[in-house]
Amino acid sequence: MIEYYYIYAVINKLDVNSFDIGGVKEAQLLVYKYKDYSLIYSLIDTRKLETEYKYLMQHEEVLEMLMEKSDVIPFSFSTILLSEASLEKFCNKYNDKILSNFENISGTVEMGVKILISKNISDECKENDIEESNGYSYMIKKFKEFTNKKNKIEEIKQKIYPIENSIYKLVIKDKKKYNENGKIIFNGAYLIEKENMDLFRECINNLEHGEDFEVMVSGPWPPYSFVSLDERREY
Amino acid sequence: MKDLDIKEEIEKLQTTKNRLEANKDNVDKGLAQLVLTLIELLRRLMEKQAMNRIENNSLSEQEIEELGLTFMKLDEKMKELMDIFELTEDDLNINLGPLGDLM
Secondary structure (H helix, E strand, C coil): CCEEEEEEEEEEECCCCCCCCHHHHHCCCEEECCCCEEEEEECCCCCCCCCCCHHEEEEEEEEHHHHHHHHHHEEEEEEEEEEEEHHHHHHHHHCCCCCHHHHHHHHHHEEEEEEEEEECHHHHCCCCCCCCCCCHHHHHHHHHHHHHHHHHHHHHHHHHHHHHHHHHCCCEEEEEECCCCCCEEEEEECCCCCCCCHHHHHHHHCCCCCCCCEEEEEEEECCCCCCCCCCCCCC | EEEEHHHHHHHHHHHCCCCCCCCCCCCHHHHHHCCCCCCCCHHHHHHHHHHHHHCCCCCCHHHHHHHHHHHHHHHHHHHHHHHHCCHHHHCCCCCCCHHCCCC
């Protein structure tokens, strides 16, 4: 049977040999040591793992366990290499990037903040549609949608302002995405010190929210949004 | 504050068709999806530009009428082609990996 190398993460520790939990498909967690860090992997029997809740949770559990005792550069779900030689090749190729990523994320975790509104913005903007009989009225209808949407985005920013204002002292880096089409109007990822996790939640908990939107906080996550081995993406 | 429901998010992810679906059995549909996605992107860009021009009062009523007719026809044609290839609006918003969704 062919075995493939399922990769979970690179951690900044060498003194790890065994783990209390298994990985995806209950496979044993193994360690590939390279210079100053270790690559955590399992041997599995498939080249591509389906996106199933069970497997995703197993992947996440491994990362959570690793995060407790080390800095973690997480790998996406279903990152699979073909051989042990590929592990070495990978470490050789990305050694400098791995080290610089560890510098950037040392002692940190990622927290997520999503803001959801009760009604889809684009639906709301289309509510008062008028029948288009000709080109002019078609464009005026579109223009009304356009201006409604613009006003909504301004409203979103007003909603987000107190949240960001309350956490800005804790945030080392952030990545934000505003969404004018849909219920999730804001999606933010925040890199913070591990020790500030509770304070981060507390800051958001203490805010008064309007009835028309909901704030969802997630994490701590490994810093997915703030690590990259891609030369073009620097964080 | 509410914690994120991961299971719900994963289920959504599993049902989202956000990649181009091209294989030997449906190459026509895959190509149509790609072409229509590009047209939709251009249509949205042109429409946004037109909205900005209306906002700045830089279009006459006649120009707005002509632009409106063009967009209406384009809209109709797009719907027609989407019906033929059994595509939905969501199919035209492909995922560009690290760059996020196209639209």
